[in-house]
Amino acid sequence: MSAVHRLPTYRPVGTLRLVGDTTLPEQPLVDALVFDWGGVLTVSVPEFVGAWLHAEAIDREAYGRIMREWLSRDALPDNPVFRLETGELTVAEFERLLAAELITTTGEKIDENGLLKRMFGGATPDPAMVGLVRKARAAGLHTALLSNSWGEGYPKDLLIELFDTVVISGRIGLRKPDERIYRHTLDQIGVAAERAVFFDDAPINVEAAHAVGMHAFRHTSAELTRANLATLGVNL
Numbered sequence: 001m002s003a004v005h006r007l008p009t010y011r012p013v014g015t016l017r018l019v020g021d022t023t024l025p026e027q028p029l030v031d032a033l034v035f036d037w038g039g040v041l042t043v044s045v046p047e048f049v050g051a052w053l054h055a056e057a058i059d060r061e062a063y064g065r066i067m068r069e070w071l072s073r074d075a076l077p078d079n080p081v082f083r084l085e086t087g088e089l090t091v092a093e094f095e096r097l098l099a100a101e102l103i104t105t106t107g108e109k110i111d112e113n114g115l116l117k118r119m120f121g122g123a124t125p126d127p128a129m130v131g132l133v134r135k136a137r138a139a140g141l142h143t144a145l146l147s148n149s150w151g152e153g154y155p156k157d158l159l160i161e162l163f164d165t166v167v168i169s170g171r172i173g174l175r176k177p178d179e180r181i182y183r184h185t186l187d188q189i190g191v192a193a194e195r196a197v198f199f200d201d202a203p204i205n206v207e208a209a210h211a212v213g214m215h216a217f218r219h220t221s222a223e224l225t226r227a228n229l230a231t232l233g234v235n236l
Contacts, residue, residue, distance in 0.1 A: 024230060024233065025231075025233035027233050028141070028232060028233040028234050029195075029232045029233050029234075030141075030195050030196055030197045030215060030232050030233075031141065031142055031191050031195045031196070032141065032142040032143070032144060032189045032191045032195060032196040032197070033133070033141055033142070033143050033144070033196075033197055033199075033229070033234070034143075034144040034145075034146050034185060034189075034196055034197065034198040034199070034214070035129075035133065035143070035144070035145055035146070035198075035199050035200075035219075036145075036146060036148075036176075036200040036201060036202075036219070037145060037154065038120070038123055038147070038150075039201035039202075040126075040129065040199055040200060040201055040219045041125055041126060041129050041130065041133070041145075042123040042124060042125055042126055043122070043123065043126055044201070045123075045201065047122070048120065048121070048122035048123045048124075051122045052118060052119045052121065052122065056104065056110065056118070057104045057108070058102055058103070058104055058105075058110070059103045059104060059105055062101070062102060062103050063102060066098070066101045066102070070082075073204060080094055080097045080098070081094075082175065084150060084151075084170070085148040085150070085170060085175040086169060086170065086173050086174065087169070087171070087173055088173075091116055091151040092112075094116070094150075095112045095113070095115040095116055096112050098112075098115060099111070099112035099115055100112075116151050116153070119150075120150065120151075123153075125155065125158060128221075128222035128223075129222045131222075132222055132225065132226060132236050133163075134161070134162065135236045136234070136236055137162065137163075137164070139236070141234065142164050142165065142189055143163050143164055144164060144165035144166070144185060144188070144189055145159060145162075145163045145165070145166045145168070146167045146176065146181065146182070146185050146200075148169045148175045149168045149169050149170040151170075152168075154168075164189075165185070165188050167181065167184065167188060169181065172184065176200070176202075176204075176205040176208060177204050177205050177208030178208070179208055179211060182198070182208060182212045182214065183212060186212075186214075192213075193212050193213030193214045194213050194214070194215070196214050197216065197217070197228075198214045198215070198216045199216075199217055199218075199219040199225055199228075200218065200219060201218065201219050201220070202218075203218055206218050
């Protein structure tokens with residue numbers, strides 16, 4: 001997951017060509033499409049986290065500081081987010097640690113119980129991206145989810161409908177951007193890295209996928225993701 005979590009300036013990675021370019025491939029260059037969940041298949045992270053911050057009157061500056069400490073490229077490897085995403089911390093343990101760090105503009109104490117459920121309550125699926133993945137799977141492309149999990153709040157029926165392969169960090173003890181989780185995902189799919197494309201909203205995760213040989217793009221909108229797929233001969 002990326003944050004309200006300010007992301008570093010992004011340098012595009014992967015093959016980029018303009019839609020409409022006559023050099024676009026006539027046949028797909030990939031067999032598998034791999035997607036992150038939060039901020040890719042859902043509305044943006046700033047949108048749903050921002051709504052939660054507002055609803056609970058949480059001090060945004062304090063929240064931003066915590067996320068920089070726990071999620072930035074320089075974050076210590078044993079920090080609470082990393083441990084949550086690899087399954088070393090339970091949701092309840094993480095909620096207790098996060099609630100202890102948060103402050104409100106009203107001076108009220110944060111209720112730690114159900115904190116992540118409230119935080120992700122507005123992370124509704126993006127209809128445009130859901131439609132894109134449906135089309136990809138119907139077209140015979142292998143679709144996969146690769147997600148760093150903050151608990152198991154995924155809509156199970158939708159995951160079954162959309163994805164042939166599901167890799168969730170907390171279930172296997174690995175998290176993005178560890179290269180091993182990308183290789184594990186490729187093994188589960190059964191394709192070589194160069195025959196897969198990965199989309200994530202966090203640049204560091206995109207860069208790691210590219211490093212193992214996958215095509216990789218930062219997701220900002222369904223329109224741009226569709227355009228990037230077209231550069232690989234996938235027209236949806």
